[in-house]
Amino acid sequence: MPSEKHTTLNEYRVIRRNGQLSRFDVNKIAIAMTKAFLAVEGDTATASNRIQNAVHSLTNQVIKGISRHENTVPIEDIQDQVELALMRAGFHKVARAYVLYREEHAHLRAEKHEKTVIYVTDSTGQRRPLDEKHLRAQVIEACADLVDVNAEHIFDESLKNIFDGISERDVKHTLVMTTRTFIEKEPNYTYVAARLLLDQLRSEALNFVNQGAHYYPDYFKIYIKCGIEHELLEPQLAKFDLDKLSYLKTIRRQIVWLIPSSNCQKRIRPLSKRG
Known part of the structure; x- marks a missing residue:
């Protein structure tokens, strides 16, 4: 998995769709793109050096794309950067597979969607919706x-x-x-x-x-x-x-x-x- 240039991202936090924060994990980006490649080329491509190198390069492009954020980054922005990197690199079929994956999970979320209350902290430390x-x-x-x-x-x-x-x-x-x-x-x-x-x-x-x-x-x-x-x-x-x-x-x-x-x-x- 890619490891270079990611030490500065240790303090990044990802804003999940429910408003909660989670630690930024660059490996999740690489895993998601690898799954998209496998969906197109089959499981036999797992050990392919070509795919591993492509995922490594694309992951670094995604990191550059989200580096404009300060300390937090919405999960949708990360996924948008993954799609953009795949399309720019000419992996159109893989990009479509990734889009379909996102749409499928969006439908699943919509079926069980519940409005999450986001709380704001005021100057006295009190939390309110x-x-x-x-x-x-x-x-x-x-x-x-x-x-x-x-x-x-x-x-x-x-x-x-x-x-x-x-x-x-x-x-x-x-x-x-x-x-x-x-x-x-x-x-x-x-x-x-x-x-x-x-x-x-x-x-x-x-x-x-x-x-x-x-x-x-x-x-x-x-x-x-x-x-x-x-x-x-x-x-x-x-x-x-x-x-x-x-x-x-x-x-x-x-x-x-x-x-x-x-x-x-x-x-x-x-x-x-x-x-």
Whole structure:
């Protein structure tokens, strides 16, 4: 079985479909691909050096594919990388055998499917069920007024990366990181990720909603003034009625103004050009 370049993967954890974490085992990838080869070529191919070498090389490709993840990787992503590696290497029949294997097991899971409750750990160490309704609402709000973005895609992909016992902070971080994976396909996801990141930063700075409502109006005006003084924001922003803006019912609507839209022609000057 392949052994090189896998020492750095010892700390990886696989997110199972029920949200539980398990230790990453590279040998399981090699075993799954070997079974796919045997399904096509028969049991007599077990001792074939050609197949052993192919499995070794393909497993290393799969490892490279999942290395973009931080510390955890959904099991579906691993299986997707196996299919991709087989197809790229020209083992189309083996790839089809692997796809059929996945579909068969998916049907078996669907027949006995039971919704597993994922628990989130808050800042005090208490565990509570993940509020999927609230999570979906966060994503939908972050996608508001943006074209060519799909909140459900972000939500579904984020759930794959959320495991039992995850911290509240990491849930928000997962939303941001998941959204970033869509940016190459559609640039407007940049603004979705930015809004979600602002949500994360704001919740960390102001732990309670009533604190945010109390302190935010003053902070907003100071932020605009400081940004203009340091040439990070356009001076024209000071001409707006900041008192009125700071008391808008939805704080997000203020912040969105500071995130350039796809039609915005004005630039926010970079830090490197400070006076």
